[in-house]
Amino acid sequence: MQTRRQHPLSRILFWILVVAIFIYLMFPFYWALISALKPHAELIRTPATYWPENITFVNFAAVFQNQAFMRGLLNSLIVAGSTTALSLVVGSFAGFALGKLRFRGRGASMYLILAMTMFPQIAVLSGLYAVIRVLELSAIASMILSYMIFTLPFTVWVLTAFFRGLPTSLLQAAQVDGANMMQTFWKVLLPLSAPALVTTGLLAFIQAWNEYLFALTFTSIEPSARTVPVAIALFSGQLQRQEPFGEIMAAAIVVTIPLIALVLIFQNRIVEGLTAGAVKG
């Protein structure tokens, strides 16, 4: 609505604004990339160079040889993957019940689950630590379980909205055919919900991949279970011992590129999922 018949000057201003926003969003990523590609001497030189004069891949090579970091990648994949899978299973049950079934206490259940999204993680930290010690869980298992505190409410919320949108006639037809509730859920509704599962799964995965507070606390006595965020926060270099920023930037690029690829492939779904709650109210 704004582009038709515009004054050339305001068009130029508009494009300047677009380019400025683009640079603002992308610049830190660009700076991390060129810093990772600089040799150490150039990296610590003052003033900094806006463009690398000599390109080297030693930082990337060092990152891939860094045991702690590679271990972190594996741990993060295990933790985020398992949390996502668990949340989807548990969340789709709850979403189906809340979205399609009639029972007393439905509103209260919805509120209880939603209240969890407002929950500050720090408020349960010491209590959760006690639970974990009693159950004698490993750090990996503790993270998988505890991450559901933030992935589950969101998953339930989005899937409830999705199931509610499916026609009830599907449900009735299945019941007329003699299917019980579980069969209806597994055979009829779940296959239809694949797109919603992909969206919520992605968002849950990214949240879990990102988590730092629980990971830092639970792995403090078990360093081999550290995930990527903890590994990067406590990064100790292969090449330089004091704050090896070249390697840290290379590690930052390595963990960010797959995530950005994932986000770009699924960008429409992600935007849909992120804004689902907000726009409908």
Place this chain on the structure above:
Amino acid sequence: MRSGHKNRSGSLSKLARREERSALLMLLPSFLIILVLAIYPLSRVFYSSFTNERFAGGASAQTSFIGFQNYRQLLSMTIRALPPAVDADGDVRTDADGNTVYMNPRIFLRTLDTGLAYDSVATFGLFGNRYVLGATSATFIRAIWDTLVFTVSSVTLETLLGMIIALVLVSNFRGRGVMRAAMLVPWAIITVVSARIWEWMLQPTRAGFFNTLLSDLGLSDGNFAFFQTAALQIPSMVMIDVWKTTPFMALLILAGLTTIPSELYEAAEVDGAGKIRRFFSITLPLLVPTLAVALIFRTLDALRVFDLFQVVLGDARNSMASFAYYQLINARNVGMSSASSVVIFLIIFIFALFYIRALGVNRNAD
């Protein structure tokens, strides 16, 4: 409780009861998880906030109930007029400009006979007098204040910037898809990673981007210590947080903008309303529900900020959450950490209630 169902015909009631049973069965795993991960830990945190529980190195130390002592230790505050500094002859000292020199606030607070060990949080002047705000846990009070300042500044800036970006992106132009993809980049980057990237850009020498840029522009000698200078610490945190979270804000606002019917704008244009008028009479009022949700999400998120503060500033300057973390992990003081967690929980709860009241969000919930 069951009478409502009994009154109906038998078969319907049976069906309804079956539906109800399936529903509860399907909700059971979620409830169990909520119980184990939220309700039990929260009650335990609440309980241990009234004890002197500690992580013991091996043998478990005995824990006992100490009432409100942790809270008193965390929240006791006092405001006192600061006496002028006196030299050896008993005269009030003045500086070169003739202003009164006041006593060192920390030393002054230590001389008070209150039975509580106050430390100085801040000093301020009022009606020509100098006052000091003392607290038994100055670090915690400062953490609360810093977190509030951080939250208000970053949420305000994010909303304004997010609004600008959304208003640009809502118009149809070539490259809109690229821009929308670019918006997801800061959102997708791990918070810890973005903290470290910005930590590197904000290095205190010209090895960092910002110091190089500022000195190239002739604005400084290129030695701004962003993280070591107390006055620059919180603004730096805000700057990093705004970059990371503005895209989320912009996406929500953009989604809200696209639901506004274009006929409204056309009608307003016919009526001769200018761009600014249209923004304030159409866009903004219709965006209120979207903005309300976005503000709640972001405010509650900013109040519990941890990653950014802990990675960049460590224990040098705390957010509320990093204070509770260091009490638990470094000081191994479970009771104190729990008490601070309860205070944080209450602060966040008050914000949530205030928002829900002020913005009338609950009318949308079903």
